[in-house]
Amino acid sequence: MKKINYSEVTPEKIYNNRRFFIKSLGLGVSSIAMTALPLINNANSNEDNELTSYKDITTYNNYYEFGTAKGDPYKYAQNFKTNPWNITIDGEVEKPIQISIEEILETFVSEERIQRLRCVEGWSMVIPWMGFSLSQLLSKVTLTSKAKFVEFESVYDPEQMRGQKYPVLQWPYREGLRIDEAMHPLTTVVTGLYGKKLPNQNGAPLRIFIPWKYGFKSAKAIVKIKLVEKMPTSSWMRASPREYGFYSNVNPDVDHPRWSQATERIIGNDIFAPRVKTLMFNGYGDDVASLYTGMDLKKYF
């Protein structure tokens, strides 16, 4: 049975307006969806809470499995097969499971979650994802006491992913979170955007999204979620441990060794729009700063 979402028949502008209307009535499906986007007090700009257009979100991507140019994922991911698709949850769990994407979509209700994406390269978007908290998915298994970290493994299929034929990064792509980060309600399993099915170039059929961390932490096309005791080494840490840390929290005070992280450009703005100040934890400090109490974030970057 094909489910038709309104947004498939609604222009983006009206979609945006309706969203605003629902918000103003306070009839949000979930409180988190509505509070997920922090209010930004920035004298430099008044536009940074505007949704990035569907076109920009789906044609301007970093997804090296399909090539390193921003337009490559859109160009080369169109025929990527996301069905059948199974996700394994194993490692430090009582009983490992394998779950199909259909079952995930049936079991968990995806809600709209408008979240900011800040790329480590210094640009940002505001994306209306469809998704649910990772903690819900992880509740399908019973964690052992050794489950201290979560490792995400993306699909490895060089036949379909031309970028994987080049050793730009170590494939398959790996990312990781500390267990408390993984269990945080803002950590989202993404199944769609703009009310539609998740496009291939954005990580279909299922990706993770962690709004207070640089974009590369949010692994795409996930096939395996492994609970582990030791801190996993992500693909980017392996590529350059001095530059890409495990935490990779958005932090304007900790520069990338080679470029500044103090400001960002908002995708979709015209050439005369100024850069805006980058916010600590990408503006989600109220929700997540407590996860890092007492930690030296310059050391654990």
Next chain:
Amino acid sequence: MNRYFKPSIFFLSLLPFLIIVYKIYFNQLGPEPVKEITHHTGEWTLIFICLTLAMSPLKRLTNLTIWIKFRRMLGLFVFFYATIHLLTYVGIDYRFNWTPIFDDVLKKKYIFIGFAAWLLLIPLVITSSQRMMRLLKHNWRLLHKSIYLIAIFGALHYIWLSKTIFFKPLIFAIIIIILFLFRFNYRKYNN
């Protein structure tokens, strides 16, 4: 026939500039327009550096002196594109907000080396005329050898700003190294 060469090459060299003007005017720059202008002009600066460096090997390979006649013009286009590149960064990207710019130049090695390369171009532009060539005599050749240093700086600038090891910056580095070796062989050969 020969008299059409130079104007044609001048016009062709101007094309990348016209393309970016067209893209700005017709809003064809994509989701990150400032980066697009910066990358476009930066890449063309490197291409013109390679072209400039290729002229004397081409002269040798083809036994035609005509190539050398284009070298000055191509060299001036290096400065032209490098300057637009720099102005985009300073003026459009950072809106002449000097604090972060100074910070970048001093602390970030890819910006430092890129800026250094641009500074090193200035004496070459000033001394590019026939008159200066005559005036400086053998010192002119010595001074203009700094284009090799500039080329290496340019390639490093590109390599260092990339997130990891990428294909395109490496290609530029390889081409520049090959052109460098040509020069080296040539000198050995002449001695």
